[in-house]
Amino acid sequence: MNPFHNPAAIRQREAAQARVRRAGIALDVSELPSFGFGHRSLMWWGTQGLMAVEGTVFALLIGAYAYIALQADRWPPTGPAPDLAWGAVHTLVALLSLWPNHRIKQRAEQLDLASVRRGMVVHSLVGAVLLAIRWAEFRHLNVGWDDDVYGSLVWLLLGLHTTHLATDVYDTWVLTALIWSRKMALRRFADVSENALYWYFVVWSWLPIWAVVYGVPRWL
Amino acid sequence: MTDRHTLPVTADQEHLLEQTWRDPPGWRGWIGAINHKTIGRRFIVTAFGFFIAGGLLALLMRAQLAGPQRGLVGPDLYNQLFTMHGTTMMFLFAVPVMQAFAVYFVPLMIGARSIAFPRLNTYAYWVYLFGGWMLFAAFFLNSGPDAGWFAYPPLAGPEFGPGKRVDFWAQLITFTELSALVEAVVIITTIFKLRAPGMTLSRMPLFVWGMLITAFMVLFAMPSVMLASTALLLDRLVGTDFYNPNEGGDPLLWQHLFWFFGHPEVYLIFLPGLGFLSTILPTFARRPIVGYTAMVLALIATAFMAFGLWVHHMFATPFPELGKAFFNAMSLLIAIPTAVQIFCWIATLATGRIVWKTPLLFVLAFFFILVLGGMSGLMLGSVPLDLQVHDTYFVVAHLHYVLIGGAVFPLFGALHYWFPKITGRLMSERLGHLSFWLMFVGFNATFFPMHWLGLHGMTRRVYTYPAGLGWEGPNLLATGGAFVLALGTAVAFANAWWAWRRGVPAGDDPWGAPTLEWATASPPPAVNFPAPPVVHRRDPLWHAPEEPTHVAGLALRQREVLVTTVRDAEPDHRYRFPVPTPWPFLGAVATTVLFVGSVFTPWAVVWGAAPVAIGLTAWFWPKKDDRDAQAIALERAP
Numbered sequence: 001m002n003p004f005h006n007p008a009a010i011r012q013r014e015a016a017q018a019r020v021r022r023a024g025i026a027l028d029v030s031e032l033p034s035f036g037f038g039h040r041s042l043m044w045w046g047t048q049g050l051m052a053v054e055g056t057v058f059a060l061l062i063g064a065y066a067y068i069a070l071q072a073d074r075w076p077p078t079g080p081a082p083d084l085a086w087g088a089v090h091t092l093v094a095l096l097s098l099w100p101n102h103r104i105k106q107r108a109e110q111l112d113l114a115s116v117r118r119g120m121v122v123h124s125l126v127g128a129v130l131l132a133i134r135w136a137e138f139r140h141l142n143v144g145w146d147d148d149v150y151g152s153l154v155w156l157l158l159g160l161h162t163t164h165l166a167t168d169v170y171d172t173w174v175l176t177a178l179i180w181s182r183k184m185a186l187r188r189f190a191d192v193s194e195n196a197l198y199w200y201f202v203v204w205s206w207l208p209i210w211a212v213v214y215g216v217p218r219w220l
Numbered sequence: 221m222t223d224r225h226t227l228p229v230t231a232d233q234e235h236l237l238e239q240t241w242r243d244p245p246g247w248r249g250w251i252g253a254i255n256h257k258t259i260g261r262r263f264i265v266t267a268f269g270f271f272i273a274g275g276l277l278a279l280l281m282r283a284q285l286a287g288p289q290r291g292l293v294g295p296d297l298y299n300q301l302f303t304m305h306g307t308t309m310m311f312l313f314a315v316p317v318m319q320a321f322a323v324y325f326v327p328l329m330i331g332a333r334s335i336a337f338p339r340l341n342t343y344a345y346w347v348y349l350f351g352g353w354m355l356f357a358a359f360f361l362n363s364g365p366d367a368g369w370f371a372y373p374p375l376a377g378p379e380f381g382p383g384k385r386v387d388f389w390a391q392l393i394t395f396t397e398l399s400a401l402v403e404a405v406v407i408i409t410t411i412f413k414l415r416a417p418g419m420t421l422s423r424m425p426l427f428v429w430g431m432l433i434t435a436f437m438v439l440f441a442m443p444s445v446m447l448a449s450t451a452l453l454l455d456r457l458v459g460t461d462f463y464n465p466n467e468g469g470d471p472l473l474w475q476h477l478f479w480f481f482g483h484p485e486v487y488l489i490f491l492p493g494l495g496f497l498s499t500i501l502p503t504f505a506r507r508p509i510v511g512y513t514a515m516v517l518a519l520i521a522t523a524f525m526a527f528g529l530w531v532h533h534m535f536a537t538p539f540p541e542l543g544k545a546f547f548n549a550m551s552l553l554i555a556i557p558t559a560v561q562i563f564c565w566i567a568t569l570a571t572g573r574i575v576w577k578t579p580l581l582f583v584l585a586f587f588f589i590l591v592l593g594g595m596s597g598l599m600l601g602s603v604p605l606d607l608q609v610h611d612t613y614f615v616v617a618h619l620h621y622v623l624i625g626g627a628v629f630p631l632f633g634a635l636h637y638w639f640p641k642i643t644g645r646l647m648s649e650r651l652g653h654l655s656f657w658l659m660f661v662g663f664n665a666t667f668f669p670m671h672w673l674g675l676h677g678m679t680r681r682v683y684t685y686p687a688g689l690g691w692e693g694p695n696l697l698a699t700g701g702a703f704v705l706a707l708g709t710a711v712a713f714a715n716a717w718w719a720w721r722r723g724v725p726a727g728d729d730p731w732g733a734p735t736l737e738w739a740t741a742s743p744p745p746a747v748n749f750p751a752p753p754v755v756h757r758r759d760p761l762w763h764a765p766e767e768p769t770h771v772a773g774l775a776l777r778q779r780e781v782l783v784t785t786v787r788d789a790e791p792d793h794r795y796r797f798p799v800p801t802p803w804p805f806l807g808a809v810a811t812t813v814l815f816v817g818s819v820f821t822p823w824a825v826v827w828g829a830a831p832v833a834i835g836l837t838a839w840f841w842p843k844k845d846d847r848d849a850q851a852i853a854l855e856r857a858p
Contacts, residue, residue: 012858020791022768026227027417027754029782030773033793033858040792040858042336042413042783049405049439056443060480064447064462064473077468111857145460149468152460156451174837185842186855187796 012040035187037109043194051201054164058205061160062212065153069220076143076150081217083140090133091210094203097126101203105196108189113179116192120176123199127169134162141213154213161202161209168202171195223850227772229750236776241333241746244800251805254342254798255746256335260324261642263345267317268713270352274308277301279706282666286699288687298683299366300385304359306369307389310485311396312352314627315438318492319403321634322431324642326407328737328744329425331416331753333774333781334797336409339804339839344402346808351395354816358388365389368681370478371452373463373471378456387456387819393449394815397442404438407431414781415789416736417771418755425735426509429516430495433523434488440527441484448477458822472537479530487526489627491519494561496630497583500637501565503733504580505572508759511564518557525554535606544603551601555594562587577731578652582633585660589625593618596671611681614674620667632659632712639716640730644742645723651715658708665701669694734759752782755789777850793858796851803839810835 019031038044069075104119138158145155175195179188225233243253253259281301284293293301323345327335335341358364365385367376376386411432415424424432451462452474461467463474502509509515531539531547565587574580596618599605609615632655640646673694678685685691729738738761740749751770757763771791774780779797784790810831817824 015858016792017790023772024227025767025769026751026772027768027770027791028773029771029791029794030224032782032791032856034854034856035795036783036793036858039786040783042409042795045409045412046337046340046405049408052439053401053405053443056440057447060444060447060477064477067473067476068468068470071470072468145454146458147461147467149461149464149470152451152454152462152469156454156460156462170833174840178841185851186857188842 012036035190037190037193041190041194043190044197047194047198051198054201055205057160058209061153061157062208065157065212065216068149068153069216072150075220076217077148079147080142082137082142082154082214084214086133086136086140087210087214090130090137091206093126093130093133094206097123097130098200098203100126101196101199105193108192108196111186111189113184116189117176117179120172120179120192124169124172124176127165127172130165131162131169134158134165150217157209157213161206164202164205168195168198171198223776223853224773225751225776227751227770233776234745234750237747237750238745240777241779243746248802249800251802252800254338254800254804256323256327256338256341257642257744257746257748259338259342259345260320263320263323263348264317264642266345266349266352267313267320270308270312271317272709272713273356274305274313275706275709277305277308279702281305282699282702284683285685285695287696288685288689288692290684293683295683296366299681300359300364302681303365303368303371303389304355307355307365307392308352309623310369311392312348312355314489314623315400315485316348316396317631318431318434318489318627319400319407321492321631321638322407322435323403325638325737326410326428326431327414328641328740328748329428329735330411330414330419331736331739331749331755332410332414333748333752334414334779335406336414337406339798339801340402341406343804343808344399344406346805347395347402347811348399350808350812351392351399351815354395354812355388355392358384363388365392370482371449372478373452373455373474374465376452377463377471378459381456384819387453390449390453390456391815391819393445395812397446397449398811400438401442401446404435404442407435408439411435412786413783415784416753416755417782417784417789417791419784419789421787422513423755423758426498426512426515426519427492427495429519430491430498433519434491437484437488437491437523437526441481441488443481444477445481448474448481451477453818457818472534475534475537476530479533480527482533483530484523484526486622487522489623491522493586493627493630494519494558496634496637497565497586498561499735500579500583500630500633501568502572502759503637503731504575504577504583505568506575506732507568507572508734508762509564510567510571511560512758514560515564518560521557522554525550525557529554532601532606535603536610548601548603552598555598558594562591577636578647578649578656579633579637579731581653581656582629582636585629585656586625589621589629589663591625593621593623593625597622609674611679612674613670613678613680616680617667617670617674620663620670624663624667629659632656635712635716637731638737639719640726641737641742641744643720643723644726645719646726646730647715647719647723651711651718655708655711655715658704658711660708662701662703662705662708666698666705667701669698669701673698729761734762736760775850775854778848778854780854794854794856796854799843801839801843803835807832807835807839 021028100119100122104116107115141154143151145151243249243255243258284290363385365388367381367386371386371389374380411428454460455462461469463469463471498509498515528550532551535544600618636647636652673691678691726742728742736753739753753770754768756766771782780794781797782791783793783795785792814824814828814832817828
C-alpha cells in the first residue's frame with residue numbers, strides 16, 4: 001500500500017479543484033474556501049519551521065551533553081542524580097494530555113465551537129498543572145547551575161523545555177480567551193488546530209529530554 | 221461580485237487595490253508599515269549601511285597596517301576593530317542583505333501579492349536593526365567586543381574577557397539569529413504556499429530555489445550559534461560552567477557549536493550569490509539557463525555537504541586523525557557541485573548572445589575571484605597545508621576571495637540589475653563600469669598580496685609588525701588597494717543615489733528579462749499584481765501568453781491572497797492577510813529591552829518577558845477588521 005495515499009487529502013484537493021472556474025482568459029478563484037487545515041495552511045508551515053528550529057536546539061544541546069559527559073570520569077561529577085518522582089509525574093500528565101489535545105484538534109477541524117471551547121479550558125488547566133509540576137522538578141534536581149558543568153547542562157536542558165512549555169501554555173490561555181470572546185472568525189479554528197500541533201511537539205520533545213536529565217546520570 | 225477583481229482589472233479596481241494594500245502615510249507608516257516592499261527596501265538600505273560601517277572599520281585597520289610600527293591605532297582599539305569588522309560583515313551585512321533581497325523579490329518572482337506573515341517579517345527587520353544599533357552603541361562607548369568574530373573562550377570567557385564587551389557580542393548574536401530564523405520561516409512559507417498558480421517547483425526561478433535552500437540551512441545551522449552564545453552569556457553572567465575546564469566544561473565545545481553554524485554560514489552567504497548569478501546570466505546571455513535540474517540538485521547537494529565541513533576550522537585542535545581525514549575529504553568534495561554550476565553558467569554564456577551591461581560584469585568577476593578563492597580553499601581544506609598557514613593572512617586572503625567573490629560581487633550585480641525595479645529608474649552604465657573596474661582592481665590589489673604575506677609568516681589579528689621582515693611592500697599595496705576598493709564602492713552608491721533622484725525612467729522590463737517581477741510596473745504597485753499571473757512555463761515572459769493568463773475573483777477591499785499547493789501550485793484557498801499595525805515594532809522594542817537588559821542582569825529575562833508577552837498578545841489579538849462585515853462575508857469553510 002502506498003504510504004502517501006491519503007484519501008481525505010485527495011478529496012479535499014479535488015473539492016478545491018472543482019471550485020476553480022475558467023472564465024475566458026481568467027482563472028476565477030472566488031469560490032475557493034477562505035482557510036485550510038494542516039499543510040494547506042500557512043500557519044502550519046510556520047509552526048513546522050518553529051519546531052524544526054527548536055528541535056535542532058534540543059538535539060544540539062543533548063549532543064553537547066553527550067560530548068561533555070563522555071569526557072568526564074564520573075557522571076554526575078558530585079552528588080546524587082535528580083529525584084525521579086516529579087519528572088515521572090510530569091511525563092505521565094504530559095502523555096495523558098495528548099488525548100484531550102487530539103480531541104481538540106479533531107473538533108477544531110470539524111468547526112465544532114462548543115467542544116473546542118470546553119476542550120481549550122481543560123487544556124489551559126492541564127498546562128497550569130504542568131507548569132506547577134515543573135517548578136517542583138527544578139527544586140529536586142539536586143544540583144545548582146553554577147556547581148559544575150553537569151549542573152549547567154541539566155538546568156539549561158530543563159530551562160529550555162520550560163520556555164517552550166510556558167510559551168505554549170500562555171498561547172493556549174490567550175487562544176482560549178479569544179474563542180470565548182463574542183465573535184470569532186471561522187479561521188480561528190485553524191489556529192486552534194496549530195496550537196494543538198505545537199502541543200504535540202512540547203510533549204514529544206520532552207521524552208528524550210526526560211531520559212537525558214533523569215536517566216543518564218543513573219544508568220550511564 | 222463588485223467586491224472582487226475582474227479581468228482585465230479596471231482603473232477603479234486598481235485604485236481600490238492600491239488603497240487596500242498600501243502602508244499608512246506619514247509617521248504611522250514609519251512604525252506601522254508591513255508591506256514586504258517597504259520592509260525589503262528598509263532592509264536593503266540598512267544592510268548596506270552596516271556594510272559601509274564595516275568597510276570604514278576595515279579602512280582604519282588597513283591605514284594602521286600600511287607601514288611597520290605605525291601608531292594610528294593601539295592594540296586595544298585594533299582588537300575591537302577587527303572584531304567589529306568581522307561581526308558587522310558576517311552578522312549585520314552578509315546574511316541579512318541576502319534575506320533583504322529575498323524579502324523584496326521572492327514574492328514578486330513567484331507572482332505573489334505579499335510575503336507570508338507580513339507582520340512577523342516586519343518584526344524580524346526591527347529586531348535586526350535594533351541589534352545592530354546596540355552593537356555600535358557599545359562600540360562608541362568603548363565597549364566594543366574584542367575577542368574576534370568567533371569569540372573563542374577562554375579568551376571570551378569571564379576570566380579573560382572582563383567588562384561587558386563580549387556580552388554585547390553574544391547578545392548581538394541573539395538579535396541577528398532571531399531575526400534570521402524568523403525570516404527563514406517566512407521565506408520558506410512564502411515559497412511553498414504563495415506561488416502563482418502553475419508555478420510548479422520545477423518552474424521556480426533559480427534565485428527562489430537558492431533562497432529556499434538557504435532558508436532551510438538557516439533553520440538547522442543558526443540554532444547552534446544561538447545556543448552557543450546563550451551558554452557563553454550564562455557562563456559570564458550567572459556563573460555556569462559550559463566552557464570552564466576547571467568545572468568539567470570544555471572550551472572546544474564552543475568551537476564545535478560555533479563552526480557547526482559557522483561553516484554552513486559561508487554557504488548561507490554563497491548560495492544566494494549563486495542565485496543572483498543564475499538570474500542575471502540568462503538575461504544577459506539571452507537564453508534560458510543550461511542544466512536547470514543539475515543546478516537545483518547542485519544547490520541541494522551543497523547544502524547537505526555544508527553541514528559536514530565544520531571541523532576543517534579546527535584542524536589545529538586535538539581531534540582524532542581519522543575524523544580529520546573525513547572532514548578533509550568533505551572539504552574537497554564540496555567543490556564538485558559548485559563546479560557543476562560553473563560549467564552550466566559557462567555553457568549558458570558560450571551558447572548565448574551576450575549583452576555587456578554592468579550587472580553582467582559584476583557577475584563575471586565572480587568567475588575570476590571565486591575560483592581563486594576556491595583554489596586556496598582546496599589548500600586550506602587539506603590538513604597538512606592548513607596547519608602551516610593556520611591563523612595567518614593566507615586565511616584572511618582566502619575568506620575574502622570566497623565571500624567577496626562569491627557573494628559581494630554578485631550582490632552588486634543584483635543591485636544594478638534590480639535597482640530599476642525598485643525605483644523605476646536606471647543606473648548609469650558609465651558610472652557602473654567605472655565602479656566595477658575600481659572595485660575589481662582594488663579588491664585584487666588588497667587581498668592578493670595577503671596570500672604572500674600569510675605564506676611569509678604574517679599572522680592575522682596583529683595590530684602592527686616590525687620593519688625588516690619584508691612585509692612592508694605587500695602591506696602598503698594592500699592598503700592602497702583597500703582605498704581603491706572603497707572608492708569603487710562609493711562610486712556605485714553615488715550612482716544609485718544619482719539614479720534615484722534623476723535617473724532615466726526604466727519601464728517595466730528594461731533588460732528583457734524572463735521572470736515575473738518584470739511583469740508588473742516599476743516600482744511595483746502596493747498589491748504587486750492587480751491580477752496575479754498564471755504560469756505555464758519556466759521563463760514565463762519569454763513565451764507567448766497562454767490561457768488562462770491571470771487569476772480573477774480576489775477581494776478588492778480586503779488584503780486577500782491566493783494560497784496554492786506546495787508541489788504543483790494548484791489554487792487551494794483564498795486567505796485574508798492582516799492590515800498594518802505598530803505592534804511588530806513595539807514587540808521588537810520590548811524584545812530589545814529584554815535582550816539588552818540581560819547583558820547586565822539575568823532578572824531582565826523575568827521582568828522583560830512581561831512586555832514581550834503583552835506586545836505579542838496585542839499583536840495577535842484580532843482587531844476590528846476581524847469582525848468586519850466584509851471580512852466575514854468573504855469567509856468560507858473548506
